[in-house]
Structure formats: structure tokens, C-alpha cells
Amino acid sequence: xxxxxxxxxxVCLLGRFPALAGVDLDVARGEIVLLQGxxxxxxTTVLRACAGLVPVVEGxxxxxxxxxxxxxxxxxxxxxLLGHASGLYEDLTVAxxxxxxxxxxxxxxxxxxxxxxxxxxAGRLADVAxxxxxxxxxxxxxxxxxxxxRPELWLLDExxxxxxxxxxxxxxxxxxxxxxxxATVLFASHELDRAQAVAHRTITIAGGTVAVxxxxxxxxxxxxxAPTGAEPAVEPDPEAVVS
Amino acid sequence: xxxxxxxxxxxxxTGSGAGLLRVHxxxxxxxxxxxxxxxxxxxxxxxxxxALVISPPDSGAGASENAMGEMVRIMYVHVPxxxxxxxxxxxxxxxSVMYLWKKTEGWDSLAAASAEVGVVFTALTLATGSIWGxxxxxxxxxWDARLTSTLLMLVVYIGYLALRRAILDxxxxxKRAAIVGLVAFANVPIVHYSVTWWxxxxxxxxxxxxxxxxxGGKLFALMFGLLLGVAxxxxxxxxxxxxxxxxxxxxSKGLDVALAERRAEAVADRPQAGAPLAAAxxxxxxx
Amino acid sequence: xxxGTPSTLFRDAALVVGKDLRLEWRSxxxxxQVLPFAVLVLVLFAFALDPDRRILGEATPGLFWLxxxxxxxxxxxxxxxxxxxxxxxxxxxxxxxxxxxxxLGKAAGIAVHLLALELVLGVGVTFFYGTTPHGxxxxxxxxxxxxxxxxxxxSLYGVLxxxxxxxxxxxxxxxxPVVAPVLIAATxxxxxxxxxxxxxxxxxxxxxxxxxxxxxxxxxxAFETLLEES
Numbered sequence: 001x002x003x004x005x006x007x008x009x010x011v012c013l014l015g016r017f018p019a020l021a022g023v024d025l026d027v028a029r030g031e032i033v034l035l036q037g038x039x040x041x042x043x044t045t046v047l048r049a050c051a052g053l054v055p056v057v058e059g060x061x062x063x064x065x066x067x068x069x070x071x072x073x074x075x076x077x078x079x080x081l082l083g084h085a086s087g088l089y090e091d092l093t094v095a096x097x098x099x100x101x102x103x104x105x106x107x108x109x110x111x112x113x114x115x116x117x118x119x120x121x122a123g124r125l126a127d128v129a130x131x132x133x134x135x136x137x138x139x140x141x142x143x144x145x146x147x148x149x150r151p152e153l154w155l156l157d158e159x160x161x162x163x164x165x166x167x168x169x170x171x172x173x174x175x176x177x178x179x180x181x182x183a184t185v186l187f188a189s190h191e192l193d194r195a196q197a198v199a200h201r202t203i204t205i206a207g208g209t210v211a212v213x214x215x216x217x218x219x220x221x222x223x224x225x226a227p228t229g230a231e232p233a234v235e236p237d238p239e240a241v242v243s
Numbered sequence: 244x245x246x247x248x249x250x251x252x253x254x255x256x257t258g259s260g261a262g263l264l265r266v267h268x269x270x271x272x273x274x275x276x277x278x279x280x281x282x283x284x285x286x287x288x289x290x291x292x293x294a295l296v297i298s299p300p301d302s303g304a305g306a307s308e309n310a311m312g313e314m315v316r317i318m319y320v321h322v323p324x325x326x327x328x329x330x331x332x333x334x335x336x337x338x339s340v341m342y343l344w345k346k347t348e349g350w351d352s353l354a355a356a357s358a359e360v361g362v363v364f365t366a367l368t369l370a371t372g373s374i375w376g377x378x379x380x381x382x383x384x385x386w387d388a389r390l391t392s393t394l395l396m397l398v399v400y401i402g403y404l405a406l407r408r409a410i411l412d413x414x415x416x417x418k419r420a421a422i423v424g425l426v427a428f429a430n431v432p433i434v435h436y437s438v439t440w441w442x443x444x445x446x447x448x449x450x451x452x453x454x455x456x457x458x459g460g461k462l463f464a465l466m467f468g469l470l471l472g473v474a475x476x477x478x479x480x481x482x483x484x485x486x487x488x489x490x491x492x493x494x495s496k497g498l499d500v501a502l503a504e505r506r507a508e509a510v511a512d513r514p515q516a517g518a519p520l521a522a523a524x525x526x527x528x529x530x
Numbered sequence: 531x532x533x534g535t536p537s538t539l540f541r542d543a544a545l546v547v548g549k550d551l552r553l554e555w556r557s558x559x560x561x562x563q564v565l566p567f568a569v570l571v572l573v574l575f576a577f578a579l580d581p582d583r584r585i586l587g588e589a590t591p592g593l594f595w596l597x598x599x600x601x602x603x604x605x606x607x608x609x610x611x612x613x614x615x616x617x618x619x620x621x622x623x624x625x626x627x628x629x630x631x632x633x634l635g636k637a638a639g640i641a642v643h644l645l646a647l648e649l650v651l652g653v654g655v656t657f658f659y660g661t662t663p664h665g666x667x668x669x670x671x672x673x674x675x676x677x678x679x680x681x682x683x684x685s686l687y688g689v690l691x692x693x694x695x696x697x698x699x700x701x702x703x704x705x706x707p708v709v710a711p712v713l714i715a716a717t718x719x720x721x722x723x724x725x726x727x728x729x730x731x732x733x734x735x736x737x738x739x740x741x742x743x744x745x746x747x748x749x750x751x752a753f754e755t756l757l758e759e760s
Contacts (some may be wrong), residue, residue, distance in 0.1 A: 395710055398707040399707045399708065402700075402703045405703060406690075406700065406704065409691075409696050409697075409700055410694065415758075418755050418758070419690055419756065423690065423704070426686070427708075430708050430711075433737075433741060433744070434711055437711035437714045437715055438714065440714075440734075440737075
């Protein structure tokens, strides 16, 4: 299958801190891949590196066929990133925001309106300033921007956070729809039960490296024995330390 | 696990430190720059003797009232430091362009070092200009075109250094500083013309001009001073640049250690993540 | 983005300026805070210089442009605080908008705000200082050229210091010495217009145009680099 994300020994620095210390990662087109791992493991940095926001300083990295070390800007308008921050203008209304970001991504107002309707933001909420929204409503607005822009690669950082039950179900169905439409999803989550039910594959990140890459997910509970055979299972990173 | 990884880490750290010390046992000096420094120190003493004692006072063209007399001597210091400050800022702009083109750390270090030295020379230019003004015009400050534009230039480069201090990430700092370094230099002629026109509107040269008759001993003193100003700039740059370079090396040495430490976090996490993972890690170390 | 054709450049610039004007329409921060501040500065000048209409009248061009300059700092801080808040900078980087278009849009938005401000200040100096305006063509031309220069160089330094520690203190230090030529030239052009000696004034207008073009060019080329976090 065509690789959408292809990282080989990717190193990313935040200032002088190596947030990613050599990541090997493959994501094929149409996959939904879950990133899990403890706080500070490097999940967010993986997503930001895939979006072309954080430079990869060592190793090889390509996303959607774009070599990130050569020109990471070229990939940006083709991916969508839902981060911890909303990426919205506080003083503009929900509709203003979704339409502005949709137009910036060459989408039409009709796409923006459809996306707002899908996220339950049509009607009264559309004309409310973002500053007056609850955390969950902001999340929905950010998701509406993403839906309207139709990215080829969805990068979601804790997409279920701050959402109600209804909203969490909605996120899951959005991911499924995106993949059905030919996109690819890479997301980080701590809500493992829900996330593993959606994901095709689970990758565990620890210490800025891939600790476990397991597929297919959902067949095994967390903490179950790691595969010992064929899969590119375990990064022998202690070697790098000792040598 | 932690004890086995700890050992090599410490060795690396002390190794890198010792390596740096071996390269520069006495800080930023090298035999060449030390000899250069000695020659420079002797030259400064000789220059001061020439400029302040041996060279003749200005008698003006035909002993007119424009003659500057002993006052001319400040010119031997003022003109060389002014020359050096322009040289320094030109170098900052050049290094900024080169950084934006090549994206290598050395050009950024050069731009920063040159701006620091330039700010010192500009302050000296203003101080000597002001002293000369006190004698010639009777006031410490006149809104003379050259003085005013030099003052603005000083503030612009103080802003440049403040910007460098406000950004922690070395790559972001280098890029933004390079653009400001370039803009600051592009701004020099605009400031110069606007201030000159601004002064030109009100009065033209009611103050005595800074143009003594230059010949013989005075010409020698001035040329000697100019040469010495450039040499002093070069000597300061050698040391400032080596210091910047050593700092950058120290940081990049730290990267290997930081990478190893970062990877070790994964090892430390493994026992919590479950026994099978720890076993797998064990397998990785002992194939 | 690499696809920076002129049509996408102006399309993106129009999108950004439209967004900024809508943002001001919804929040009214410039209208309700910066505009009153500018008028207040005019009043404070009168307190500092004595309510002697002769001094105020003579100093009108300089006081007018000083008030514009101080208000520009506030308008810039507002314009770029908005872009630095809550992940918006990342969203801009990912948006697909041409960085040069973002620069032109931000500069145009600031210019519109500044022109409105100058209109109010123009009425202010006539009302408070009793200065009768002359040479309307030169006055308007000077306002346009000076505002273009202030907006261009302001957007450049605004994005440079946005999201930085100590940006509120750094921005004036970086910006004010660079815009000193604008203060000089615009003040002299205004003085020439008020004195009905517009020949001198057009020379200063020329300097303002050169300044504006230089910084617009620098901004178009440098904005992509400045928008990057690293």
C-alpha cells in the first residue's frame, strides 16, 4: 500500500530537547492509527512533525510523498491538525471562523456550512463568538474547520477530550467517514478502550521513540504479550544508549 | 538497566568537556591571536604617542579662525572608531545575508559578534563626537545630521541585541535576527538622508565644520588610527566569535547525551507498561 | 506556499484583510480603545505645552504624527496578539494561505485602521489646536504614503515579536528607531502643507513612498521566514 507517513529514525528538537529521539513510523493510506503512551512521550510532536510544523533534523521523514526534510511547508495545506489549542479567533463567531479557514484552504462556503451542520453548530450557535463557547463547543468548531477543509491526512491530538458522549461518538464516525472518503487518520488518545475500538493499529510511543507497533489492534487488551515474531515489533533503543 | 546506561552517559559527558578544553586550553586565545594581541597593544601605545604628542596641532589654512589647534587630536580617535562601527554593522548585514542563504550556525555567530563589537564602537563614536562638540560648539549635543543618525543606528542595534536575548531557540533566533540585521542596515541610508534633509531645512553649517587641513604628520596619525581601528575590530571579533563558536559546540555536544537520555526514558517506563515490554527491551540489549 | 501566483497572493490578502475588518467590527477594540487613546494623547500634549494656541499650532504636524505613532504601537500589538492566541499561528501556517498574502492583508488591515485614526486626529488638531488645514492634496497623499510605510514595517516587526517573551517592551524598541524617518518626513510634509510651501512637501512625500515600497518588498520576501516557529 502507498505510505502516507514514512519516518525512519526521525529526530525532532524542541529548543534543545529531543522530543523525538529516532522514530520509525509507517502509516498506509486509509489506515486509522492510534498513538498511545505516557504524558511527554512525544505523541504531540509526532503529530506536529507530520503536519510539517516541527522540523525533522535527523533521519528520513516523508508525509503524503513530500520529503519533510527538503520542504515541510509543501505538506501543510494537505493535512489537518486538531491540537490542544483551538486555532480559532476568539472575537469572531463560529460561522466566521469556519468560513475563513475553509476559504483559506480553497474550500467553499457550502462546505463550511455542511461541516457546521454535521458538528451540530448550525443555527443559534453559528452566530456566537468563540470566546463565549464552552470547551466542548470550541472542540466541535475546530473539528468543523477540519471537516470543511477535507485534508488528506487527519492528525488528531486527544480528539475525544472535552466532548460529551454524543460528541465522542461523532468524532469516531467522522474518522470512519474520512477513511471511507480516502483519507488517513493518525490520532493520539488516552481513552484506550474507545480509541482501540476505532483504530486499525496501535503504536506505543515512549521516550521519543516507538516502543511497540502492533497490528491489528482490538484483538488484544493493553498489557497483553507483545508479538515476538514477524511484525516490526520492538525498537531496541537500549542498544543506542549502550553503544 | 539504569545503572548500565548511566555509565557510558557520564563518560561521554566528561569526554566532551575534556575535548573542548584540549582545543582551547586558555579560553579563546590561540598562539596567533596572542601574538596579534601583543602587537596591537604596543601599536596602541605608539599610536597614542603619535596622535597626542608627536603630530603637529592644526593650524588651519593660513592660520584662519577655523583652525582647530590641539582639538584636532580627538579626530585621530573619533574617525577610526566611527569607521570601525560602520565596518562592524556592514559585517553583521553581510553575515545575516549569508545565514539566510547557507543556514549555517557560524554566520549567525559572526553576525551577533559583529553587532556586539559594533555597538561598543558606536558608543565610542558618539562619546568622542560629543566631546569634540563640547569643545567646538560649546554644547555636548547638537542635532547634527551625522550625530543624530549615528544615535539612531546605536538604538537600532541595541534593539537587535535585545531581540537576540529574547529568543531562546537557536534556529528561530538566528532566522529572526538575520532579518532584523538586514533591515537595520537597509535603514541606515534612509535615516541618513532623512536626517540630513531635516537639518538642511533649518540651518546650513553655522557650526564649524570638521575638516582640518590634512597633511604630513596629521595624515600619518589618521591613517595609523584607521588601521588600528580595523585591527582592534578584528582582534575583538576573533575572541567574540571563538566564544560563540565554543558555546555552539558545547550545545551540539549535548545533543548526543540528550538523545540517549530521552531514549532511556522509554526504558524507565517499561516496567510500568508491563513485564513483556521489559523482557523485550532485555532482548534488545543482549542479542 | 510554493504556489504563490499574483492572483492567489491578492486573493489571500483580501481574505485576511476581510477577516481583520470583521474582527474589528465584532470586537471594536481599535474603535473603543485605540481611538480614544489617540485623542487623549492630543489633549496631553496641550497640557504639556501650555494651552497656548500659538505653540500648539506651530507644533501641530509633529504632535499629530507622534499621536499616530503611539497609536500605531497599540494597533500593532492588538493586530498580532490576535494571531498569536490559542494556536492561531499554527492554523495560519497550516492554512495554505500565501505568507506574502498574509503580510499584505495584515498590513492593509492596519492601514485601514490607521487611516480612520488619522481622520479623527485631523479633526482633533483642527478642533483643539485651532490649526486650519491647507493643501489638502499633499495632506492626503502624505497620510496615504506614511500609513503604507507604517503598516508595512509595523507588520514586519509585529509578526517578528508576536508570541515572544517580553514582546510588549521589545516592539517599541525595535520599531520606533526604524520609523523615525517616517516621523521626520511626514511631519515636514505636513508643515509644508500648512505653510503653503508644498514644493518642499512633495520631496518628503517622495521619501515616504520610497520607505513604504522598501518595507513592503522586505515584508513580502521575509514574512514566510518570520511566520515560522523554527
